[in-house]
Each structure stands twice: as structure tokens, then as C-alpha cells.
Amino acid sequence: xxxxxxxxxxKELKKEMDDSRxxxxxxxxxxxxxxxxRYEYDLEKAMLAGLLHDCAKCMPNAKKLKMAEKHRLEISxxxxxxxxxxxxxxxxxxxxxxxxxxxxxxxxxxxxHTTGRPEMTLLDKIVYVADYIEPKRxxxxxxxxxxxxxxxxxxxxxxxxxxxxxxxxxxxxxxVDSMTKMTYDYxxxxxxxx
Numbered sequence: 123x124x125x126x127x128x129x130x131x132x133k134e135l136k137k138e139m140d141d142s143r144x145x146x147x148x149x150x151x152x153x154x155x156x157x158x159x160r161y162e163y164d165l166e167k168a169m170l171a172g173l174l175h176d177c178a179k180c181m182p183n184a185k186k187l188k189m190a191e192k193h194r195l196e197i198s199x200x201x202x203x204x205x206x207x208x209x210x211x212x213x214x215x216x217x218x219x220x221x222x223x224x225x226x227x228x229x230x231x232x233x234x235h236t237t238g239r240p241e242m243t244l245l246d247k248i249v250y251v252a253d254y255i256e257p258k259r260x261x262x263x264x265x266x267x268x269x270x271x272x273x274x275x276x277x278x279x280x281x282x283x284x285x286x287x288x289x290x291x292x293x294x295x296x297x298v299d300s301m302t303k304m305t306y307d308y309x310x311x312x313x314x315x316x
Contacts, residue, residue: 131173146256150253158248171232177232251276
């Protein structure tokens with residue numbers, strides 16, 4: 123997992139992603155690096171997780187569903203109706219099978235980067251937050267506040283992102299993954315008790 127590995131992966135992903143997705147991916151990777159430095163986490167692991175977090179995103183939706191079925195990944199009814207939501211699970215699968223990542227912490231961070239989960243690891247939080255605040259993002263509510271918060275209190279930033287995400291998705295309740303709500307409930311409770 124040295125820098126040559128990351129350099130080679132960048133070249134490979136550039137071929138597989140459209141330009142805007144690749145730019146986003148680099149933004150997430152560099153934001154993961156910044157957050158890793160701030161919270162004294164392994165820089166290489168954070169960068170690798172950030173680089174690979176969307177490695178299945180540009181795959182056509184029908185192919186996502188077919189691949190998930192073929193490899194017997196768990197598919198919820200919501201994901202079956204909205205196969206674009208499978209990119210995190212498939213991303214973790216591809217990171218392991220195609221890109222030879224064996225570190226379970228990295229694979230989990232990729233797997234949970236869209237919904238979060240209760241009891242997230244530091245890397246889970248770094249990738250989740252970085253995906254939301256990377257420099258190319260400009261449409262999310264409270265972005266400036268969350269960007270500042272991310273470097274002061276990662277849990278506060280995480281909770282605010284979950285809150286804003288649920289608020290945004292409330293209008294389209296058929297797109298709310300139950301894990302996002304569970305994660306929000308978990309961190310809301312933890313925040314009140316803390």
C-alpha cells in the first residue's frame with residue numbers, strides 16, 4: 123500500500139470514471155488525507171479508502187445489480203428498485219477482488235461511505251465526511267459550517283451531515299436507506315449522552 127500503488131490506482135480509475143467523478147474521487151482522497159493528518163490516522167489507508175470509495179459508481183445500474191446478484195451480495199428491496207445505491211457495497215467488493223485491498227477497515231469504510239453505520243471507525247467517519255465536504259462539492263446545505271466543523275469535531279460534522287441528508291431525503295422517502303436513519307439515531311443518542 124505504498125504511494126506507487128496509489129499512483130497506479132489513480133491511472134486505472136481515471137480510465138474507468140467520467141471526468142467529474144474522477145475529480146470528485148481525487149477531492150475525496152485529498153480530503154481524507156487532510157482529515158487523517160488532523161485526527162492522527164494512517165495517511166496511506168485514508169487516501170486509499172478515499173481513492174476507491176466510488177470505484178463502482180460509474181458502472182451502469184443494470185450491471186451493478188447483475189454483479190451484486192452474481193457475487194451474492196446482500197441486496198435490499200430499496201437497492202433492487204434503485205441499483206445506483208449498490209455502488210458502496212460493490213465498491214468494497216471491487217476494492218478487494220479487483221484492486222487487491224485486504225485491509226478490512228478500508229473495505230468497511232468504502233462499504234459504509236453512503237449510509238454510515240452505528241459505531242463507525244475513525245476511517246469510516248473520515249471517508250463519510252470527506253465524501254460530503256470535498257472541494258468540488260457545492261450544493262449541500264450548511265457546507266461551509268460542516269467543513270469547519272470537520273476539522274474541529276468529526277462526530278459533530280458527521281451528525282450534521284446525517285441530519286441534513288435525512289432532511290433532504292425526507293421528500294423522497296423511497297430513497298432513504300434504513301441504515302442512514304439507524305446511524306443518525308445512534309449518533310444523536312451518543313451526542314446527547316456525551
